Amino acid sequence: MSSLSHLQALEAESIHILREVVAEFAKPVMLYSIGKDSSVMLRLAQKAFHPGKIPFPLLHVDTTYKFGEMIEFRDWYPKSIGAELHVHTNWEARKAGANPIALGTSKCCGLLKTRALLDGLAAGGYDAAFGGARRDEEKSRAKERIYSFRDQYGQWDPKNQRPELWNLYNSRVDKGQSIRVFPLSNWTEIDVWHYIHMENIPVVPLYFAKPRPMIVRGESLIPPEHNVIPLLPGEKAEMVMCRMRSLGCTPCTGAIRSEADSVPKIIEELLRFRRSERENRVIDHDQEGSMEIKKREGYF
Amino acid sequence: MLTAEHQEPLTIEAFLEQESGKELLRFSTAGSVDDGKSTLIGRLLYDARGIYEDQLASIQKSKVNRSSGPIDFSLLTDGLRAEREQGITIDVAYRYFSTPRRKFIIADTPGHEQYTRNMATGASTAAVAIVLVDARNGVLPQTRRHATISSLLGIPRIILAVNKMDLMDYSQQVFDGICSDFLAFAGKMGFEEILPIPMSALEGENVARRATKIPWYDGPALLEHLESVPVTGGRVSGELRFPVQYVIRPDQYFRGYAGQISSGTVRKGDTVMALPSGKTSRIASIVTFDGELDAASAPMSVTLTLEDERDISRGDMIVHPDALPAAARQFTADLVWMVEDPLSHGRNLLLKHTSQQVSVRVTSIESRLNIQTMERKPAPLLELNDIGEVQIEAARPVFFDSYRENRLTGAFILIDPISNTTVAAGMIQRAVEQQRRFEHVTAEERQARNGHKPAVLALRDESLALRLERRLFDHACQVVALDGAQGLDALMAAGLLVIVPEAESARTIDLNALPLPVSGEAAVDAIMAYLEQQGILQSDRFSAGEGI
Ligand SMILES: Nc1nc2c(ncn2[C@@H]2O[C@H](COP(=O)(O)OP(=O)(O)OP(=O)(O)O)[C@@H](O)[C@H]2O)c(=O)[nH]1
Ligand SMILES: [Mg+2]
Numbered sequence: 001m002s003s004l005s006h007l008q009a010l011e012a013e014s015i016h017i018l019r020e021v022v023a024e025f026a027k028p029v030m031l032y033s034i035g036k037d038s039s040v041m042l043r044l045a046q047k048a049f050h051p052g053k054i055p056f057p058l059l060h061v062d063t064t065y066k067f068g069e070m071i072e073f074r075d076w077y078p079k080s081i082g083a084e085l086h087v088h089t090n091w092e093a094r095k096a097g098a099n100p101i102a103l104g105t106s107k108c109c110g111l112l113k114t115r116a117l118l119d120g121l122a123a124g125g126y127d128a129a130f131g132g133a134r135r136d137e138e139k140s141r142a143k144e145r146i147y148s149f150r151d152q153y154g155q156w157d158p159k160n161q162r163p164e165l166w167n168l169y170n171s172r173v174d175k176g177q178s179i180r181v182f183p184l185s186n187w188t189e190i191d192v193w194h195y196i197h198m199e200n201i202p203v204v205p206l207y208f209a210k211p212r213p214m215i216v217r218g219e220s221l222i223p224p225e226h227n228v229i230p231l232l233p234g235e236k237a238e239m240v241m242c243r244m245r246s247l248g249c250t251p252c253t254g255a256i257r258s259e260a261d262s263v264p265k266i267i268e269e270l271l272r273f274r275r276s277e278r279e280n281r282v283i284d285h286d287q288e289g290s291m292e293i294k295k296r297e298g299y300f
Numbered sequence: 301m302l303t304a305e306h307q308e309p310l311t312i313e314a315f316l317e318q319e320s321g322k323e324l325l326r327f328s329t330a331g332s333v334d335d336g337k338s339t340l341i342g343r344l345l346y347d348a349r350g351i352y353e354d355q356l357a358s359i360q361k362s363k364v365n366r367s368s369g370p371i372d373f374s375l376l377t378d379g380l381r382a383e384r385e386q387g388i389t390i391d392v393a394y395r396y397f398s399t400p401r402r403k404f405i406i407a408d409t410p411g412h413e414q415y416t417r418n419m420a421t422g423a424s425t426a427a428v429a430i431v432l433v434d435a436r437n438g439v440l441p442q443t444r445r446h447a448t449i450s451s452l453l454g455i456p457r458i459i460l461a462v463n464k465m466d467l468m469d470y471s472q473q474v475f476d477g478i479c480s481d482f483l484a485f486a487g488k489m490g491f492e493e494i495l496p497i498p499m500s501a502l503e504g505e506n507v508a509r510r511a512t513k514i515p516w517y518d519g520p521a522l523l524e525h526l527e528s529v530p531v532t533g534g535r536v537s538g539e540l541r542f543p544v545q546y547v548i549r550p551d552q553y554f555r556g557y558a559g560q561i562s563s564g565t566v567r568k569g570d571t572v573m574a575l576p577s578g579k580t581s582r583i584a585s586i587v588t589f590d591g592e593l594d595a596a597s598a599p600m601s602v603t604l605t606l607e608d609e610r611d612i613s614r615g616d617m618i619v620h621p622d623a624l625p626a627a628a629r630q631f632t633a634d635l636v637w638m639v640e641d642p643l644s645h646g647r648n649l650l651l652k653h654t655s656q657q658v659s660v661r662v663t664s665i666e667s668r669l670n671i672q673t674m675e676r677k678p679a680p681l682l683e684l685n686d687i688g689e690v691q692i693e694a695a696r697p698v699f700f701d702s703y704r705e706n707r708l709t710g711a712f713i714l715i716d717p718i719s720n721t722t723v724a725a726g727m728i729q730r731a732v733e734q735q736r737r738f739e740h741v742t743a744e745e746r747q748a749r750n751g752h753k754p755a756v757l758a759l760r761d762e763s764l765a766l767r768l769e770r771r772l773f774d775h776a777c778q779v780v781a782l783d784g785a786q787g788l789d790a791l792m793a794a795g796l797l798v799i800v801p802e803a804e805s806a807r808t809i810d811l812n813a814l815p816l817p818v819s820g821e822a823a824v825d826a827i828m829a830y831l832e833q834q835g836i837l838q839s840d841r842f843s844a845g846e847g848i
Pocket of ligand 2: 409
């Protein structure tokens, strides 16, 4: 029983979850966010259905504020392994000028991420959606089930979750309701990098340190891409040796100063880190319990 | 505070080396509301460096602090707003940390009775449970309920954490009293180990380091024990159980059965049987993305291909024919009822078990556990959070092992087909023999099949006798011409399969010596498979399970 390494045990559990969903739901989809967790989830999906193809499409919710390197990777990697990718954007809000400075981050996220996600899921008629969220990322995520039930409006009710025992998942939903499934629930950040290392999984180059133009504001490194953040007087982008620890929209994802330009170096860096990976994400902090609020509304 | 040994490695080589030897331990907390479960886990994470500085800073900034110390550690796991507002845990929080020896997955569960279902959720996958008791209050009904659920869920080892010892002057007398109260009922529950530890989550005494304020205790601190306790979830039989989850058919040349091995080992070339069809074949290959394997063991997720085309689908189970699970439509089970709406007998529900779903009826409620007296008494209903024993009848046979033998093939959940909610967790005890009694196949039944009556015909002319035998045989009669053979030899000569109680000679195949499942139908299946394997039954139509 215990002869498997803990990574192999996590892998076996995740593959079991992926297969359960495909066997029990009519129309599953994988939310593809382009980041390291999505890369790992995609590899696990390849493993789960080998030698068959991945039996569901990927959906990327594009806020249009993603890094250019992310979009390049998105348009290359899934195709290279034979996966089918759909992209959904809330163009109505985007054309109306939605951005985090004008609307504030939570409203911007609500429109470009949550609304777009719910519309994208409804448009595809998907009854189950895989997400790469991990319980160790954030305190309200630590409360998630592996199968997270969502009502007709995509909402999460954390006070009334279905019991989830052993590896027996309740997949019953009525029309319009759906399940979000988190196959990486029990993985930690270091597990993800360890697996990427062992399996040689491609990830977006933004994770690796190199000199990049950044607006340096106090401790923060703000990517100037998309020109959303207004510059303070005298501020201009300068070259800084840095990398991204997690990927999101450029205005809301800070970089960290780092020399780690390879997966082993990233792991070594993480071993020394005393700060969490979402620290540089604006959206988790703009209010106490803000992730929980977003999740209740239908965010991943 | 941490010893040098607790330092994480700093190079990738050291990291990979250390990780390769690490085991994974899943444990959960249990106990009554406010006994300090979340505080204990927060403290453990803090002391074992399992939390980040910014997470710590955010709880230090928090408006809420219900503890008497500078940091309210419970906020590290009580991540929902409602939990912080009400000061209780509502749902399980899963937290992760590692030491150089092990990786840990913690399920911090709620103590409040209303959320017992969430406690059961966290405990179902745990190999160890920490049952907390507030030193001021001693053992409470909820302590008993959680200890009982932990035992029913098959958690082999528990730690009795007598917490808040700081409020009782670290008194040995208080500790001893609580231990003996606890052992008085939990000692009979079949745990492999109950380790009592006096501690203070608030002050970190006996949490990640040994206590300095408890000189009379010389046992291990909590973390020390968690690093050495066996990691297996206990009681998993070694027999192969492979529930088929999904059939992979990319093209007409490949047909693979995908699943996660629940228990045991499967090897290339093994003769296996698929249930419920009872058809046997051999493992042609064990396929994974990373190449084919010669053998695979639980809990690996693999894909099996067989040498013969077999009609196998999701919900079927692949096993070794000499180690079959029980197969029955009726069985008894322990149940934890988890919704307001009470269970009465006759209720129709959906059963989810391994990879199959089947309609079931709860035919009777045999007993209900009284948490105050710990007695099991007959009851008409099971109400929210009740623990009871029931009989269940399924629409078709279910293949299982008793939960005591196998935590995966003995477990099920019940789902209400109307509300879709999970209403109960169940642990199978045993098959209930079906009412049908087996009697001798009658002379009339044989006559109907054979197309003739039984008769003994005397004919002295031997060549005429053989001629007659041939003619009758060609007409599909059951006939044998005997030349002096007696007793069993005569019956053998007649080509019959003869069943006798005891082995009468070396030639007899002694079925008494086979390891057989307890359930009657499954035992017959096993014998059929054995006879097939021995080459006595040759054709597919004799395969076991045909009668089901
Ligand atoms: N003095 C003292 N107080 C403690 C100790 N452990 C916990 N407490 C306090 O006891 C109260 C309840 O603690 P929690 O950790 O929330 O209890 P819990 O068992 O998680 O409660 P539920 O999850 O709601 O069942 C808090 O005010 C804690 O600060 C301890 O060792 N000593
Ligand atoms: Mg708690």
